[in-house]
Amino acid sequence: MGTAATVVLGATVRKSGAQDTILQSRQALAAGAPSLSSVSFTVNGAARELEIDTRTTLLDALREHLHLTGSKKGCDQGQFGACTVIVGGRRVTSCLTLAVMHQGDSIITIEGLGTPENMHPMQAAFVKHDGYQCGYCTPGQICSAVAMLDEVKAGIPSHITADLNEDPELTNAELRERMSGNICRCGAYSNIAEAITEVAGRQA
Numbered sequence: 001m002g003t004a005a006t007v008v009l010g011a012t013v014r015k016s017g018a019q020d021t022i023l024q025s026r027q028a029l030a031a032g033a034p035s036l037s038s039v040s041f042t043v044n045g046a047a048r049e050l051e052i053d054t055r056t057t058l059l060d061a062l063r064e065h066l067h068l069t070g071s072k073k074g075c076d077q078g079q080f081g082a083c084t085v086i087v088g089g090r091r092v093t094s095c096l097t098l099a100v101m102h103q104g105d106s107i108i109t110i111e112g113l114g115t116p117e118n119m120h121p122m123q124a125a126f127v128k129h130d131g132y133q134c135g136y137c138t139p140g141q142i143c144s145a146v147a148m149l150d151e152v153k154a155g156i157p158s159h160i161t162a163d164l165n166e167d168p169e170l171t172n173a174e175l176r177e178r179m180s181g182n183i184c185r186c187g188a189y190s191n192i193a194e195a196i197t198e199v200a201g202r203q204a
């Protein structure tokens, strides 16, 4: 950062604590040091507090800092969906959002949905219908499917919902459209669709 800019920012920073923090972050970045910030949120029902580099994605915070490695890093560009977690009831590709943006949020990962001894119905349905091969996409598929069914129940339309005045139905086409953000490189799509359809039928 140039001297002139520093002087200008130096004048600005006296106005508020928030601006002071921003200036310190910029100076730290300019010096090559990580800019740290604290964030607290709830993960799988437990309160967690982290002091992390502000550039840390939610995915990296979960995997590298909280050691919840169920959420997978596929592409780090939001196209694979293996990193999908549920934040405040909505599915989120955790590689595309910064951890510090989730102050106070409630986050659910695959580890929070169920355990091998006490599986979530969606996890059990994936096992029953063999909805995976290598399993790398599976945590994201399951988190996405759980939140997707809630979206349908809440009447949220998809890109292909024809009548916005009617409650959406989970047709095969709707299911595939709504799950299209979750790629399965092994091509287990038909089994994944069977598993989700079974859980949706049970919930209907």
Ligand code: FES
Pocket (backbone or CB within 6 Å): 131, 132, 133, 134, 135, 136, 137, 138, 183, 184, 185, 186, 187, 188
């Ligand atoms: Fe291998 Fe989906 S089971 S990528």
